[in-house]
Amino acid sequence: xxxxxxxxxxxxxxxxxxxxxxxxxxxxxxxxxxxxxxxxxxxxxxxxxxxxxxxxxxxxxxxxxxxxxxxxxxxxxxxxxxxxxxxxxxxxxxxxxxxxxxxxxxxxxxxx
Amino acid sequence: xxxxxxxxxxxxxxxxxxxxxxxxxxxxxxxxxxxxxxxxxxxxxxxxxxxxxxxxxxxxxxxxxxxxxxxxxxxxxxxxxxxxxxxxxxxxxxxxxxxxxxxxxxxxxxxxxxx
Numbered sequence: 537x538x539x540x541x542x543x544x545x546x547x548x549x550x551x552x553x554x555x556x557x558x559x560x561x562x563x564x565x566x567x568x569x570x571x572x573x574x575x576x577x578x579x580x581x582x583x584x585x586x587x588x589x590x591x592x593x594x595x596x597x598x599x600x601x602x603x604x605x606x607x608x609x610x611x612x613x614x615x616x617x618x619x620x621x622x623x624x625x626x627x628x629x630x631x632x633x634x635x636x637x638x639x640x641x642x643x644x645x646x647x648x
Numbered sequence: 649x650x651x652x653x654x655x656x657x658x659x660x661x662x663x664x665x666x667x668x669x670x671x672x673x674x675x676x677x678x679x680x681x682x683x684x685x686x687x688x689x690x691x692x693x694x695x696x697x698x699x700x701x702x703x704x705x706x707x708x709x710x711x712x713x714x715x716x717x718x719x720x721x722x723x724x725x726x727x728x729x730x731x732x733x734x735x736x737x738x739x740x741x742x743x744x745x746x747x748x749x750x751x752x753x754x755x756x757x758x759x760x761x762x763x
Binding site for chain 2: 581625
């Protein structure tokens with residue numbers, strides 16, 4: 537079945553540091569890939585998406601590229617802020633997007 | 649994106665009782681879903697709420713435990729029946745809109761604690 541593997545957290549960075557959160561997947565067919573973010577005490581928000589190989593999703597300074605050859609969708613940001621502290625979930629969907637399969641989530645803490 | 653609200657936002661319930669969670673969307677959507685997020689874990693799809701027919705449940709989830717209704721294109725309910733402490737979780741509804749084939753948007757969640 538479909539699965540998503542994320543790097544374990546928590547990840548602690550200083551403000552303005554470079555961020556990478558690794559995500560790899562296993563899926564039948566050609567999945568769409570997503571990053572969702574959950575800020576403390578809030579619901580889940582869609583951060584970015586990519587629907588086919590080599591697509592790059594981007595939003596709020598975050599980027600992720602759909603790499604079919606390595607089955608990866610790593611999240612990156614060049615300079616993190618304290619306000620980026622949250623839990624980040626990588627997810628995929630197949631067959632029209634009716635079922636999202638999530639990774640376990642990676643908690644990011646950004647300190648001054 | 650659609651604006652999604654859930655009621656209640658949180659509740660503390662006694663074991664053996666049932667709680668119904670409501671999900672309201674401000675626009676018509678094609679699909680509505682219910683997820684569970686157990687403490688410290690990721691999200692798991694419980695079921696797809698189908699308008700006018702029985703919900704479609706994922707493996708490990710059954711209608712007797714999690715009855716779902718969807719009377720129209722903007723509203724759905726999830727009931728957690730005969731609760732036990734293991735049902736303590738955040739329950740989230742999500743929607744897939746008319747304009748997108750891929751994206752799902754999530755409500756704020758209902759935090760349930762069963763004592």
